[in-house]
Amino acid sequence: MNDKRKDYITWDEYFMAVAKLAGMRSKDPNSQVGACIVSADNKILSMGYNGFPMGCSDDEFPWGRDDEDPLKTKYVYVTHSELNAILNYRGGSLEGAKLYVSLFPCNECAKAIIQAGIKTVIYDSDKYDGTPAVMASKMMFQAAGVQFKKYTPTDRKIEITV
Numbered sequence: 495m496n497d498k499r500k501d502y503i504t505w506d507e508y509f510m511a512v513a514k515l516a517g518m519r520s521k522d523p524n525s526q527v528g529a530c531i532v533s534a535d536n537k538i539l540s541m542g543y544n545g546f547p548m549g550c551s552d553d554e555f556p557w558g559r560d561d562e563d564p565l566k567t568k569y570v571y572v573t574h575s576e577l578n579a580i581l582n583y584r585g586g587s588l589e590g591a592k593l594y595v596s597l598f599p600c601n602e603c604a605k606a607i608i609q610a611g612i613k614t615v616i617y618d619s620d621k622y623d624g625t626p627a628v629m630a631s632k633m634m635f636q637a638a639g640v641q642f643k644k645y646t647p648t649d650r651k652i653e654i655t656v
């Protein structure tokens with residue numbers, strides 16, 4: 495019995511699972527998004543999920559999607575998972591880092607990702623593909639030399655009992 499285990503998870507499975515675990519903290523009833531920032535040598539640097547800013551109560555601010563008054567929707571208040579992951583980082587530079595995220599970044603997060611120096615985005619869902627926000631992200635990533643690639647699902651079930 496000197497051989498190592500063979501069925502350990504890959505780096506991609508590990509980081510995407512960590513991103514999705516972070517997303518499970520989200521209070522958003524419709525989309526729970528998680529992000530995990532990783533160094534070029536595979537160290538986890540930061541994580542985030544979509545939620546309201548500090549001091550903005552999850553129970554008082556609205557979670558709805560549609561209202562003729564935009565102030566009564568979540569969109570004007572929620573901080574996206576990717577931005578939270580960038581802002582949660584306390585260690586200095588994210589230059590050359592990779593971002594794992596469960597949903598393709600919007601244009602506002604794309605700006606922050608580029609400006610933070612993140613060079614690779616690995617995403618799972620692209621359910622808003624074709625919307626102006628995602629089209630703008632893709633254009634900016636291409637112009638700025640940020641590589642984005644779809645996570646290849648392995649169908650591995652990762653179960654954790656807590």
Ligand SMILES: Nc1ccn([C@H]2C[C@H](O)[C@@H](COP(=O)(O)O)O2)c(=O)n1
Pocket residue numbers: 522524525526527543544545559568572573574575576597598599600603
């Ligand atoms: N890449 C993204 C895209 C969206 N989000 C957040 C923003 C909202 O909380 C939610 C999207 O809501 P929906 O329009 O699907 O009801 O996801 C994010 O964190 N990162």
Ligand SMILES: [Zn+2]
Pocket residue numbers: 574575576599600601602603604
């Ligand atoms: Zn965003």
